[in-house]
Amino acid sequence: MIKLTGITKTFGKTEVIRGIDLEIRRGEIFTLIGPSGCGKTTLLRLLDLLETPTGGTYHFEDIDTQDPSTDLLALRRRMAMVFQKPAVLNTSVQENVAFGLKFRGVDPDVIPDRVREALERVGLFHLATRRAISLSGGEMQRVAIARAIITNPEILFLDEPTANLDPISSDTIESVIKEINRESKTTIILATHDMAQGQRLANHIGVIMDGRLVQEGTGHDIFYRPETQAIARFVGIDTILSGTITRKEGDHAFIAVCGRTIEAITSLPQGANVNLYLRPEEVSLSLPGIIDPGRSSVRNHLPGRITNIVPFGPFERVTVDCGCAITALLTRLSCEDLHLSPGTEVIAGIKASAVHVTAEVP
Amino acid sequence: MSDIISGISQAITLIVTLNPDVLEIAALSIYISLSATLLAACISIPIGGLIHFHEFYGKKVVITLIQTLYSVPTVVVGLIIYLLLSRSGPLGFFGLLFTPEGMILGQTVLIIPIMMGLVISALGGVDRTIRDTLVSLGATGFQGVIQIVKEARYGILSAVILGFGRAISEVGVAMMIGGNINGETRVLTTAIALQTGMGDFPFSIALGIILLVIALVVVVCLNLLTSGAFEKFGQGRTGAPRE
Numbered sequence: 001m002i003k004l005t006g007i008t009k010t011f012g013k014t015e016v017i018r019g020i021d022l023e024i025r026r027g028e029i030f031t032l033i034g035p036s037g038c039g040k041t042t043l044l045r046l047l048d049l050l051e052t053p054t055g056g057t058y059h060f061e062d063i064d065t066q067d068p069s070t071d072l073l074a075l076r077r078r079m080a081m082v083f084q085k086p087a088v089l090n091t092s093v094q095e096n097v098a099f100g101l102k103f104r105g106v107d108p109d110v111i112p113d114r115v116r117e118a119l120e121r122v123g124l125f126h127l128a129t130r131r132a133i134s135l136s137g138g139e140m141q142r143v144a145i146a147r148a149i150i151t152n153p154e155i156l157f158l159d160e161p162t163a164n165l166d167p168i169s170s171d172t173i174e175s176v177i178k179e180i181n182r183e184s185k186t187t188i189i190l191a192t193h194d195m196a197q198g199q200r201l202a203n204h205i206g207v208i209m210d211g212r213l214v215q216e217g218t219g220h221d222i223f224y225r226p227e228t229q230a231i232a233r234f235v236g237i238d239t240i241l242s243g244t245i246t247r248k249e250g251d252h253a254f255i256a257v258c259g260r261t262i263e264a265i266t267s268l269p270q271g272a273n274v275n276l277y278l279r280p281e282e283v284s285l286s287l288p289g290i291i292d293p294g295r296s297s298v299r300n301h302l303p304g305r306i307t308n309i310v311p312f313g314p315f316e317r318v319t320v321d322c323g324c325a326i327t328a329l330l331t332r333l334s335c336e337d338l339h340l341s342p343g344t345e346v347i348a349g350i351k352a353s354a355v356h357v358t359a360e361v362p
Numbered sequence: 363m364s365d366i367i368s369g370i371s372q373a374i375t376l377i378v379t380l381n382p383d384v385l386e387i388a389a390l391s392i393y394i395s396l397s398a399t400l401l402a403a404c405i406s407i408p409i410g411g412l413i414h415f416h417e418f419y420g421k422k423v424v425i426t427l428i429q430t431l432y433s434v435p436t437v438v439v440g441l442i443i444y445l446l447l448s449r450s451g452p453l454g455f456f457g458l459l460f461t462p463e464g465m466i467l468g469q470t471v472l473i474i475p476i477m478m479g480l481v482i483s484a485l486g487g488v489d490r491t492i493r494d495t496l497v498s499l500g501a502t503g504f505q506g507v508i509q510i511v512k513e514a515r516y517g518i519l520s521a522v523i524l525g526f527g528r529a530i531s532e533v534g535v536a537m538m539i540g541g542n543i544n545g546e547t548r549v550l551t552t553a554i555a556l557q558t559g560m561g562d563f564p565f566s567i568a569l570g571i572i573l574l575v576i577a578l579v580v581v582v583c584l585n586l587l588t589s590g591a592f593e594k595f596g597q598g599r600t601g602a603p604r605e
Contacts, residue, residue: 077500
């Protein structure tokens, strides 16, 4: 449905988008994740035809958007966008929602029904006559969604639709987005810096960093098989180690890492220099001398000393010095059960299959 | 002090008894200044819009010039218009000097800069995201401009009110172009100046009160007009109670 080839966008001397190739299929939900300022918003604005690319091509359903004979207004009217900062016009909620239909010259008799339908979809029909600027942030964002979907767009762009919203408003908006995709078959492209949200909503995820699409794939690919250290750090992998494969038994590799041996699964050959990625929730901690038989599948037992414990929501992030720093994510309760504190000697347990190995990159 | 008190009581008598001289002067003032305001609005809003919505070389300079002209002395405008309209001037053949229409022209020229400048500011005050939202919702250029103008309505209204205020309160143009001819071009401000010079304080005070009452009525009417004209779906203003 959408095909970008080598898209670039420069503002003044700043290159915000540095060559993006991307293909979006009709009916899918695609999420763009990336840190703030990475170019997500600019990419969405390019897709919604609010900006013209500096270079590259953008085809929407085989229509070349840069062809001077292309009617951009007609194309734009097949799309809709919800901006990060919802802008409502200073009039009633229902008037705000009706704009898209009015601009398209839809018969005024059918507008009230369509407005009702759109507002019911986001659960705001009871506020139809309210002045839009008096709404809360979450309500305004839902009005913006109703306003975008009322025209039955073929594709809907959402820029950080739940940034700065409370968790309940975010949940409501996420379920509305899924419902629109399921029931109206609307293709959805959503930008977010919240990786978990990206994963909840979509199977097809793109990671954008510094104006480049650095990885594209399923949530599992991106969370467990990041292609670079930068992506790994962005998706919450705290522990990134470097080592060398010293011995292999089939795909089972023994890797020398900071004076110890870590077992992992990889197809890389013996002698290769590799990076190891350890997700903190895959690292277990136990006290020395207590062998937990339930953990027999855990191949790596690395003794170390706790250097740091930092609260992380309902969890504690525990950093253990095992020759190199390894971070584990434990529930607060298990931390208390084990009486963990800085200085405690522990064993960090890691399954061989939980270690993601890539060829070493800088 | 007694001058003021007796002046006020006589002024009230003049107003309550609908003194024909007072009424005539007041009516002419309203006619001239409202006409000038209307004309200036018809020129300033579209041109202000054009300046705001287009990027062109020297845009900042143009806006600075307009803002400089906010403080142009009324007598300077009076002088220039006088020279243009006088018999030997380039526009002399219209015969507008010392006529109400000439005064309308003069006041229009006087208040265009302030109105246009404030219209540009009002439009510039509309959030950039509103513009993007409208484009994204599929508005044509024209539909977008109309919505942005509506969004800036209160700012534009202030511009019009301020323009009217400057027109009805100014003396320079009215005196120089109108000539303060009794029964022809005498307006509130020129009459106050003249009567005060002649020591007729009650008449001046009466005209002063009327001037302020006119301003009040016009402002209230314009406010009602804006809120009514742009919000035909009036239920949006009262609305349902908050959850």
